[in-house]
Amino acid sequence: MRVRTGLASTAALALLLTGCGLKSGSPLVDDVRPGSLGKGQPLKGASLTVTSKNFSENIILGQIMGLLFKAAGAEVLDRTNLPGSISSREAVVKGEADALYDYTGTAWITYLGHAEPVVDPQKQYEVVRDEDKGNGVTWLPPSTLDNTYALAISKKNNAKYHLKTLSDVAALAKKDPKAVTVCVENEFASRDDGLPGMQKKYGMNLPASNIQKMDAGIIYTQVSESNSCLLGEVYTTDGRIKAMNLDVMEDDKQFFPNYNAAPAIHTATLDKYPEIAELLAPVTKKLTTPLAQELNSKVDVDGEDPHEVAKDWLLKEGFIKEG
Numbered sequence: 001m002r003v004r005t006g007l008a009s010t011a012a013l014a015l016l017l018t019g020c021g022l023k024s025g026s027p028l029v030d031d032v033r034p035g036s037l038g039k040g041q042p043l044k045g046a047s048l049t050v051t052s053k054n055f056s057e058n059i060i061l062g063q064i065m066g067l068l069f070k071a072a073g074a075e076v077l078d079r080t081n082l083p084g085s086i087s088s089r090e091a092v093v094k095g096e097a098d099a100l101y102d103y104t105g106t107a108w109i110t111y112l113g114h115a116e117p118v119v120d121p122q123k124q125y126e127v128v129r130d131e132d133k134g135n136g137v138t139w140l141p142p143s144t145l146d147n148t149y150a151l152a153i154s155k156k157n158n159a160k161y162h163l164k165t166l167s168d169v170a171a172l173a174k175k176d177p178k179a180v181t182v183c184v185e186n187e188f189a190s191r192d193d194g195l196p197g198m199q200k201k202y203g204m205n206l207p208a209s210n211i212q213k214m215d216a217g218i219i220y221t222q223v224s225e226s227n228s229c230l231l232g233e234v235y236t237t238d239g240r241i242k243a244m245n246l247d248v249m250e251d252d253k254q255f256f257p258n259y260n261a262a263p264a265i266h267t268a269t270l271d272k273y274p275e276i277a278e279l280l281a282p283v284t285k286k287l288t289t290p291l292a293q294e295l296n297s298k299v300d301v302d303g304e305d306p307h308e309v310a311k312d313w314l315l316k317e318g319f320i321k322e323g
Helices: 010-018 056-071 086-094 104-111 121-135 155-161 166-175 186-190 195-202 216-225 267-272 275-286 289-300 306-317
Strands: 032-034 047-051 075-079 099-103 137-139 149-154 182-184 211-213 231-235 246-248 261-266 320-322
Touching: 032 056, 047 056, 047 086, 056 075, 056 099, 056 275, 056 289, 056 306, 056 320, 086 099, 086 261, 099 104, 104 121, 121 137, 137 267, 149 155, 149 216, 155 246, 166 195, 182 186, 182 216, 186 195, 186 211, 216 231, 216 246, 261 267, 261 275, 267 275, 289 306, 306 320
Parallel strands: 047 075, 047 099, 182 211, 182 231
Antiparallel strands: 032 320, 099 261, 137 261, 149 231, 149 246
16 A cells, blocks of 8 residues: 555554554664764654655655654664554554654545645645644644656657646547556546546546556556556656656646655654754755655665665765764
């Protein structure tokens, strides 16, 4: 399950939290110290738990957070890589974990139960921040990193069609219905904020025979290397977009929600250690969609360890130092 999924049953969630989920975890043992951030070790004496969902980008973000806390003096327990969105979210709500990087669109739609996204990213953050206070979660200011849905086409195939926007795709579907074939995940094919809603917004009417359903990882390969689908569902921060020479369609009617990454902190933890906000702000400000593509590619394309990718980036930026 990726960013928007995780609609687990209550029973399954309870099993997860009492089973292998939050009972697991290991201390961060890296020998790191403050760089430009964490000077004076403001978190010295703190014992903090970081968590994340179970896809590369969010694991990297969780590791970034944990390493930064460690350099600032905290003892850090790593409980990243929990299945789905709900498990990591519930851990922070209940105080079983102290912090994670979460996504504003996930909070607004999945956690808080709103059907309509907020178009403006800053306003989306603000309504999430304000409403989630009542759940004991404090959202710190968001990054511009936006891990949302998109459709992509290979540059090879796009040399023929010159598609730039979803409106261009809709126009092609009307002009040549057989040309627009799409590969999507099962969930995207049925969600209102997925393919059905997108078609309605853009006036598309793709026949069922033009839609193929498959796992996310296969979609990238099919779009890049075969002619079985002209376009495929992708995530805008995925490192495979660049690695596989794909063109991403602009959502020119702003249909898809904003999924900006932002620190979500257990409020009682932030009350005890308010320095966390100042510590994370410069890091969050650096997080962009192109940077996420670059870091994600190191894991998903090059096979690197998310922990090492996070550490290397923090060292490169000078936020922390070794030893």
